[in-house]
Amino acid sequence: MLECGAEAQIGAASSEPEKALDAPKQFMVAPRNAAVPIETTLDAVKRALQQAPGSRVLSSDQKTGIVVVEVPEAGVDQVRNALGSGFMFDPNAELRF
Amino acid sequence: MADQPETSPDARTKPATAKQNGQQEPAAPAAAPEKDIAPRKLQYMFAARRGANLLPMAAGIEPAFDAQQVLEALQRMPEVTIVRRIRPSSFSVLSAGPSASQDIIVATTTPEHGQFLERIAHPGMIVERDLLLKHLSDLPTATAQRVTPARVVAASIDVKFHVQDGAGQPVPEAQICVYTGNGGEAQAATDASGNATATVYGGYLNDVVALYVKPHADLWERFVSRPALSADQPNVIVLKRLGEFAAVQFPANPFLGWGQRLMGLSGENGGALTGRGAKIAIIDSGCDNSHAALTHVKLGRDYTNLSASGEPNEQSWTLDALGHGTHCAGVITGNGQNGQIRGFCPEAEIHVLKLFPGGAFNNLAAAIHYCIDNQIDVANCSLGSDATSEIIQQLIQTAREAGVALVVAAGNSSGPVQFPAAVPGVLCVSAVGQQGEYPADTYHAQTAEPGTILVNGLFPAKFSCRGSEVKVCAPGVAIISTMPGGGYASWDGTSMAAPAITGSAGLVVAHHPDFANRQGPRNAARVDRIFQIVMGAAVPLGLDPTLGGVGLPAVPHALLAQASNAVSTDVFDPNEAGLQAAVRQGLSAGLAAFGLA
Numbered sequence: 001m002l003e004c005g006a007e008a009q010i011g012a013a014s015s016e017p018e019k020a021l022d023a024p025k026q027f028m029v030a031p032r033n034a035a036v037p038i039e040t041t042l043d044a045v046k047r048a049l050q051q052a053p054g055s056r057v058l059s060s061d062q063k064t065g066i067v068v069v070e071v072p073e074a075g076v077d078q079v080r081n082a083l084g085s086g087f088m089f090d091p092n093a094e095l096r097f
Numbered sequence: 098m099a100d101q102p103e104t105s106p107d108a109r110t111k112p113a114t115a116k117q118n119g120q121q122e123p124a125a126p127a128a129a130p131e132k133d134i135a136p137r138k139l140q141y142m143f144a145a146r147r148g149a150n151l152l153p154m155a156a157g158i159e160p161a162f163d164a165q166q167v168l169e170a171l172q173r174m175p176e177v178t179i180v181r182r183i184r185p186s187s188f189s190v191l192s193a194g195p196s197a198s199q200d201i202i203v204a205t206t207t208p209e210h211g212q213f214l215e216r217i218a219h220p221g222m223i224v225e226r227d228l229l230l231k232h233l234s235d236l237p238t239a240t241a242q243r244v245t246p247a248r249v250v251a252a253s254i255d256v257k258f259h260v261q262d263g264a265g266q267p268v269p270e271a272q273i274c275v276y277t278g279n280g281g282e283a284q285a286a287t288d289a290s291g292n293a294t295a296t297v298y299g300g301y302l303n304d305v306v307a308l309y310v311k312p313h314a315d316l317w318e319r320f321v322s323r324p325a326l327s328a329d330q331p332n333v334i335v336l337k338r339l340g341e342f343a344a345v346q347f348p349a350n351p352f353l354g355w356g357q358r359l360m361g362l363s364g365e366n367g368g369a370l371t372g373r374g375a376k377i378a379i380i381d382s383g384c385d386n387s388h389a390a391l392t393h394v395k396l397g398r399d400y401t402n403l404s405a406s407g408e409p410n411e412q413s414w415t416l417d418a419l420g421h422g423t424h425c426a427g428v429i430t431g432n433g434q435n436g437q438i439r440g441f442c443p444e445a446e447i448h449v450l451k452l453f454p455g456g457a458f459n460n461l462a463a464a465i466h467y468c469i470d471n472q473i474d475v476a477n478c479s480l481g482s483d484a485t486s487e488i489i490q491q492l493i494q495t496a497r498e499a500g501v502a503l504v505v506a507a508g509n510s511s512g513p514v515q516f517p518a519a520v521p522g523v524l525c526v527s528a529v530g531q532q533g534e535y536p537a538d539t540y541h542a543q544t545a546e547p548g549t550i551l552v553n554g555l556f557p558a559k560f561s562c563r564g565s566e567v568k569v570c571a572p573g574v575a576i577i578s579t580m581p582g583g584g585y586a587s588w589d590g591t592s593m594a595a596p597a598i599t600g601s602a603g604l605v606v607a608h609h610p611d612f613a614n615r616q617g618p619r620n621a622a623r624v625d626r627i628f629q630i631v632m633g634a635a636v637p638l639g640l641d642p643t644l645g646g647v648g649l650p651a652v653p654h655a656l657l658a659q660a661s662n663a664v665s666t667d668v669f670d671p672n673e674a675g676l677q678a679a680v681r682q683g684l685s686a687g688l689a690a691f692g693l694a
Contacts, residue, residue: 092457
């Protein structure tokens with residue numbers, strides 16, 4: 001599934017059921033080289049996600065060059081390795097004030 | 098053992114409530130009860146110290162402890178309530194004195210009077226706290242606190258509250274938090290009648306360690322340590338109007354919070370320093386621009402409300418369900434008109450970028466990109482995370498290279514500076530408080546740790562994160578600012594400190610000659626220069642740099658000193674001795690206005 005933005009908002013939907021402990025977590029993927037187009041990033045992400053069943057793309061943002069993905073915990077290392085050093089792979093952590 | 102003796106029999110336990118038994122909840126009281134809630138009294142035991150008669154100081158043949166005499170003495174003290182007298186079940190052959198000397202008197206009194214009695218007690222008498230007992234099972238916390246639903250129901254107490262102001266008017270929308278000794282927390286919110294019911298688990302109201310009541314607006318919060326809660330009667334909580342505490346000078350026309358005044362804003366210089374020309378972003382929970390102080394705020398994006406194509410909504414940023422962004426906005430840009438708050442930059446161009454509730458790193462990335470695209474000068478980030486992100490860190494550097502100065506709150510965990518405040522290239526802000534700027538019965542008073550209060554009454558807020566990343570400090574305790582719906586509220590946090598620095602940086606951009614007409618290239622040097630001027634205007638408070646950075650900036654004084662010194666200094670030098678002296682003089686004037694100099 002490829003949608004922009006809405007699903008990448010953590011906890012915004014109050015009706016969202018509580019996730020199980022092993023529920024997939026959100027991550028951001030962005031190229032280290034800012035000149036890499038978003039399409040290239042998306043292709044690389046889709047290939048990497050094949051290493052982790054149950055993972056999916058949640059959104060991509062052309063302006064920031066960031067692709068948000070959801071990956072089961074067991075597949076995080078595989079996805080990170082598959083992306084390689086050309087991409088940053090960070091948790092899409094919740095912010096607080 | 099816990100330290101919570103009971104004060105009345107009904108406070109110890111309470112059977113399952115009518116609600117739990119499936120019965121109708123009794124109606125809320127029509128008339129507000131009379132008595133405001135107060136701290137529980139402490140329970141003490143008075144007994145003979147064995148072998149006391151052998152003490153050299155024991156006088157004559159009198160026993161060191163005569164229970165009857167002690168009982169009579171305590172009964173004459175108005176602060177003391179006798180609970181019981183415990184007599185020994187049989188005469189012990191080992192006892193050296195009369196049987197009465199083996200009695201134990203149990204009584205309650207105020208903490209202050211109890212301490213007094215402990216101090217003056219005869220050496221032959223033991224005066225000590227009567228403490229609740231706990232199970233001795235030394236289970237891990239997570240296991241010990243896991244309770245079955247059936248047990249929860251059986252051990253829960255529905256505690257009723259009625260929150261009102263000093264005139265007896267009910268206070269709706271007040272949040273009530275009841276904290277128990279086992280780490281539990283019960284919450285409730287008052288209805289339109291000011292009534293609320295909080296279900297406290299554990300079965301012992303004497304295990305309640307604190308009660309916190311946070312009104313929505315226009316009233317002081319309330320914090321009661323060891324509250325004397327009743328399980329049977331509604332517990333009345335009386336909140337003071339903000340204006341009832343005269344020291345804060347609220348309301349006023351314009352209203353200047355203690356932070357604004359201490360940092361150099363005043364009625365005299367307010368007309369000259371408006372922030373006109375600066376572009377400031379507030380990355381937060383939105384901003385209610387229907388507030389009379391914020392009607393000039395017209396621009397924003399809501400990153401919690403995205404279109405199908407991923408574009409942020411351009412209207413819903415005005416809805417601020419949390420109040421946090423609106424509070425920050427008041428300090429940054431309150432217009433100061435008709436009795437409203439006067440922020441640092443009332444005429445700056447404000448861009449509200451809404452991330453909360455539910456904001457994540459990718460939303461922050463989008464907001465920072467907005468700042469880059471729209472040539473924002475200063476962005477306020479009163480936010481943070483336990484996690485870190487190389488992507489965000491890289492983006493922050495990109496923003497800096499594009500001339501966007503990010504001011505970030507250090508965090509409120511009392512620990513190391515959190516992300517992204519710890520990222521190089523941002524201006525990390527810690528929080529300080531000021532004694533005398535809040536009523537003693539508020540949680541604000543709890544943010545000052547003993548031994549940390551400076552001679553001028555300022556103190557590092559105990560919640561403020563610390564570390565070498567802290568660049569400056571700013572007022573962040575009992576900060577009165579705007580709330581959604583039109584009122585004002587007093588909040589704590591590094592979130593409240595950062596806006597004061599953001600506003601100060603906005604003044605630099607708007608009024609310092611280096612940035613006149615927003616001239617010059619937008620690059621990292623520009624950001625560094627803004628931060629240099631802000632930090633150069635700081636006066637050390639005597640705090641450890643990991644707590645307070647270089648000190649508290651007084652940017653208005655620095656700018657005015659710069660303006661009056663324009664002939665001799667074409668280039669602003671924050672390290673110039675004369676200017677530093679002027680800043681110090683200005684801050685001294687601010688301190689003097691507080692009676693602190």
